[in-house]
Each structure stands twice: as structure tokens, then as C-alpha cells.
Amino acid sequence: xxxxDRELTSALSIEPSPDFRAxxxxxxxxxxxxxxxxxxWWVVGAGMAAISVLIAIAVGGVNRRQxxxxxxxxxxxxxxxxxxxxxxxxxxxxxxxxxxxRRTRRRTELEVLIAPGEAQGLRQLAxxxxxxxxxxxxxxxxxxxxxxxxxxxxVIAPIAIAPIEVAAKSEFSVNSVGDEQ
Amino acid sequence: MHEFVGRLAGDGRVIGGLxxxxxxxxxxxxxxxxxxxxxxxYSVLHHREDAEDVAQEAFAxxxxxxxxxxxxxxxxxxxxxxxxxxxxxxxxxxxxRSSREQAHAETIAPEPTAEQTVDGRRRAAELWRAIDxxxxxxxxxxxxxxxEGHDIGEVAALLRxxxxxxxxxxxxxRRKLKELLQWTR
Numbered sequence: 374x375x376x377x378d379r380e381l382t383s384a385l386s387i388e389p390s391p392d393f394r395a396x397x398x399x400x401x402x403x404x405x406x407x408x409x410x411x412x413x414w415w416v417v418g419a420g421m422a423a424i425s426v427l428i429a430i431a432v433g434g435v436n437r438r439q440x441x442x443x444x445x446x447x448x449x450x451x452x453x454x455x456x457x458x459x460x461x462x463x464x465x466x467x468x469x470x471x472x473x474x475r476r477t478r479r480r481t482e483l484e485v486l487i488a489p490g491e492a493q494g495l496r497q498l499a500x501x502x503x504x505x506x507x508x509x510x511x512x513x514x515x516x517x518x519x520x521x522x523x524x525x526x527x528v529i530a531p532i533a534i535a536p537i538e539v540a541a542k543s544e545f546s547v548n549s550v551g552d553e554q
Numbered sequence: 555m556h557e558f559v560g561r562l563a564g565d566g567r568v569i570g571g572l573x574x575x576x577x578x579x580x581x582x583x584x585x586x587x588x589x590x591x592x593x594x595x596y597s598v599l600h601h602r603e604d605a606e607d608v609a610q611e612a613f614a615x616x617x618x619x620x621x622x623x624x625x626x627x628x629x630x631x632x633x634x635x636x637x638x639x640x641x642x643x644x645x646x647x648x649x650x651r652s653s654r655e656q657a658h659a660e661t662i663a664p665e666p667t668a669e670q671t672v673d674g675r676r677r678a679a680e681l682w683r684a685i686d687x688x689x690x691x692x693x694x695x696x697x698x699x700x701x702e703g704h705d706i707g708e709v710a711a712l713l714r715x716x717x718x719x720x721x722x723x724x725x726x727x728r729r730k731l732k733e734l735l736q737w738t739r
Contacts, residue, residue, distance in 0.1 A: 377731050380681050381700040389592040393606055394584055397613045404614065 597697040598641035612637040684734035692727035
């Protein structure tokens with residue numbers, strides 16, 4: 374183990390060149406003065422402060438909007454419900470609702486998206502059923518009948534189970550004991 | 555006492571850098587720690603000029619932070635870590651390392667005698683290969699233990715580790731080197 378230490382010490386026994394320190398001093402001398410660093414830090418600090426103020430203003434604005442929004446939604450909902458209930462007889466009044474209210478209502482309520490053709494088809498089907506022109510027949514009703522008919526024809530043959538022979542079992546157990554020994 | 559180029563005015567007043575007392579302290583640290591820094595960098599790079607460049611960079615950074623590094627032990631520990639990190643970064647970035655090693659192996663041997671030449675070069679090359687194969691933690695410990703005759707306590711102070719940790723790492727590093735090096739068997 375000493376051999377490794379000796380080899381390593383020998384391999385690392387280099388000295389810096391004579392002008393190393395002079396080069397370090399020259400390198401440090403070429404660096405910009407400390408005052409300029411301080412100036413940079415001032416600039417960075419001022420920038421950070423400005424960004425913080427902007428973020429605070431933005432966050433404050435968002436909070437204020439969130440506080441205001443429930444009252445506005447309530448107004449819109451009530452305003453939207455009243456014309457639907459009262460003005461059902463006057464179709465023109467439906468178009469009198471301001472577009473802003475409609476937009477807000479869409480945001481607050483859930484919507485189920487169905488293609489216009491599908492919606493129309495469903496509506497027509499409901500009308501036909503209401504008028505008694507057709508009735509729904511569910512697949513299950515037919516299926517049960519078919520199964521019943523087919524089940525009647527199945528005949529299960531009796532199953533005969535032969536008794537177990539005791540002698541054979543005892544013989545086997547004797548043999549297996551003998552094998553183990 | 556050397557004057558830092560461009561840092562001192564004619565009357566010795568400092569222009570924008572450290573004050574005069576700190577400059578003197580830094581000069582003392584530079585004198586006593588330059589060998590340490592160069593050897594640490596050399597243990598990674600195996601190339602004298604590259605090692606000096608890295609050590610120079612480490613001293614420049616130490617100068618910038620010297621107000622916080624006035625304590626001698628703290629300065630040396632910081633310098634070792636910074637030099638090691640810079641050297642590792644440089645080693646990773648240097649794509650021509652293999653060719654430099656080759657050139658270095660031909661020039662670095664300290665004027666050996668004729669019979670020592672071949673064997674010494676081979677052993678040195680094997681040793682560096684084995685050291686490079688060690689994990690970084692073990693490598694730094696064994697390198698520092700081999701520089702300037704540092705004992706376990708001094709290595710522990712330089713790395714800011716408990717002496718027990720240094721001792722176990724040193725043991726593992728030596729055992730691994732022994733496994734890797736043919737001529738120790």
C-alpha cells in the first residue's frame with residue numbers, strides 16, 4: 374500500500390510555474406472593479422423590486438375580479454330567468470336580452486354538447502312516443518322468451534358415481550409408507 | 555509584497571477592490587496555497603498548463619469572495635472544493651483530453667534514467683487510469699492525502715467531513731487501487 378502512496382505522491386509532486394502567481398495577480402487586475410459589481414447588484418435589485426410590484430398589482434386585480442364575479446353572476450341569472458318566465462308570449466323579447474348576459478350564463482352553467490341533428494331526432498322520437506304512435510320494445514323481453522323455450526328442451530342425463538373401493542386405498546397407503554421407509 | 559496590477563493607485567490606495575489589509579492577506583493565501591490548488595487541479599486534468607489555468611480561475615473567484623474567506627482553514631477548504639469543481643467541469647468539457655494525456659505522458663516524466671523510463675511511464679499511466687476509475691468521493695480523498703503530506707485530520711478539515719468518514723473513504727480508495735493496479739500484487 375505504501376507503494377501506491379509513494380507513486381501517487383510522486384505523480385502529484387508538481388510545482389506551479391514561476392510566473393503562476395504573477396499571472397493570478399494580472400488576472401485579478403484585469404477584472405472589473407468591485408464598484409461595477411455593486412452597480413450591477415443595484416440594477417438587479419431595482420429590476421426585482423419592479424417585477425414584484427407588477428406581480429402584486431396583477432394578483433390584486435385577479436382577487437378583486439374574483440370577489441366581484443358572484444354578484445354579477447347572480448344578477449345575470451335572475452335577469453335571464455325573468456324574461457323566460459314572463460315573456461314567453463312575446464317572442465321578440467327573447468332577442469332583447471343583452472349579449473353580455475348570455476356569455477356570462479354560458480360560463481357559469483354546465484352544457485351537454487349534442488349534435489343538432491341528434492337533438493332534433495331525439496325530440497321527434499319523444500313526440501312520437503307521447504302521441505302513442507309507437508312504443509319501445511326492449512331487447513331483454515325477447516331474449517328471455519327465447520331462452521325459456523330453449524331451456525325446456527334440455528334433458529340432463531342422470532350421473533352415476535361409483536363407490537370408492539376401500540381395499541384399494543388401504544393398499545396404496547401401505548405401499549406409499551413402504552416407499553418412504 | 556507584490557502589488558495587484560491595476561488595483562492599487564500609486565499611493566497604495568485601493569481602487570475599487572479589497573482594502574489594503576485584505577489585499578495583503580490574500581497575497582499571503584496565494585503564496586501558501588498556490589501549490590495545493592495546482593496539484594488538486596492536476597490530479598484531475600493530468601496537464602500542467604490546464605491545471606494552472608483552473609487554479610488561476612479558482613484564485614480569481616476566491617478574490618471576489620475574499621471578504622467571507624479570511625479565515626485560513628476556511629479559505630483552503632473553499633479553494634480545494636472550487637478548484638476540484640472547476641477541474642472536473644473542464645475535464646468533462648475538454649474533448650481533446652485523450653490527445654493531451656498522450657502528449658503529457660511523453661513530456662511530464664521528471665527526467666528519469668534510461669532503465670526507469672519505460673517502466674515509470676507505464677506505471678504512471680496505470681496509476682492515473684486507476685485513479686480516474688475511482689468514484690469522485692474516493693478520488694478527492696486519496697489525492698488530498700497524497701498532497702503535501704496531509705494527514706486524515708487535515709483532509710477532513712479541507713473537505714469539511716468527519717475524520718471517520720475520511721478514514722473509511724481512504725481505506726476504500728486504497729483497496730480499490732490495489733485491485734486495479736497489477737504491480738502492487
